[in-house]
Amino acid sequence: MMEPISSPHHPRFLAPKLSYLSGWCTLLLAALSTSCGLVEKHHLVGSYYLVAEDAPQQMKVVFNLNPGERQSYLRIGEMVYAVGWDHNYIVAKQHPENNRRIDHYYYLDIKKDYESAAPRSSVVGPLTELEFKRRQADLGLPGFRLTIESLQ
Structure with missing residues (x-):
């Protein structure tokens, strides 16, 4: 039996959250790599x-x-x-x-x-x-x- 979409374990429930986190991680990495440039x-x-x-x-x-x-x-x-x-x-x-x-x-x-x-x-x-x-x-x-x- 398939879990309902509202279940935290259902793939459709997780996809938007993972996409959101992936976007923030990309933004954070970009900011860190261009921060001040001093080695x-x-x-x-x-x-x-x-x-x-x-x-x-x-x-x-x-x-x-x-x-x-x-x-x-x-x-x-x-x-x-x-x-x-x-x-x-x-x-x-x-x-x-x-x-x-x-x-x-x-x-x-x-x-x-x-x-x-x-x-x-x-x-x-x-x-x-x-x-x-x-x-x-x-x-x-x-x-x-x-x-x-x-x-x-």
Whole structure:
């Protein structure tokens, strides 16, 4: 004997509900796959973040007043693989153009920076390791606290 359509076990009873759930699942997956596009994000200090949009090799230091929004201002470009910070400075090591045989050093003076500032007004670099160590001793720049091992 066949169960009535109103029974929760009848195929015609289940079909509309499964179709409804399938639609919501598809919508949820689409929203998740296009959410913010960041593969990596580390808050450093204040409005500064270490981020990579699509691939870790795009790691850079940005200024972002509204962390929920995608608009940010580039401070130190790709490929940053190590950073340090305190309330006065952010320091960074970078492989320019993803060339891991070259190391550039930078520091950012937080007191000289603001949203629409040109990066050259607050960012110093590229520096060699020797130049960086001299500035570190003279200015009391912080040490490196975070290293992205896969980019080193």
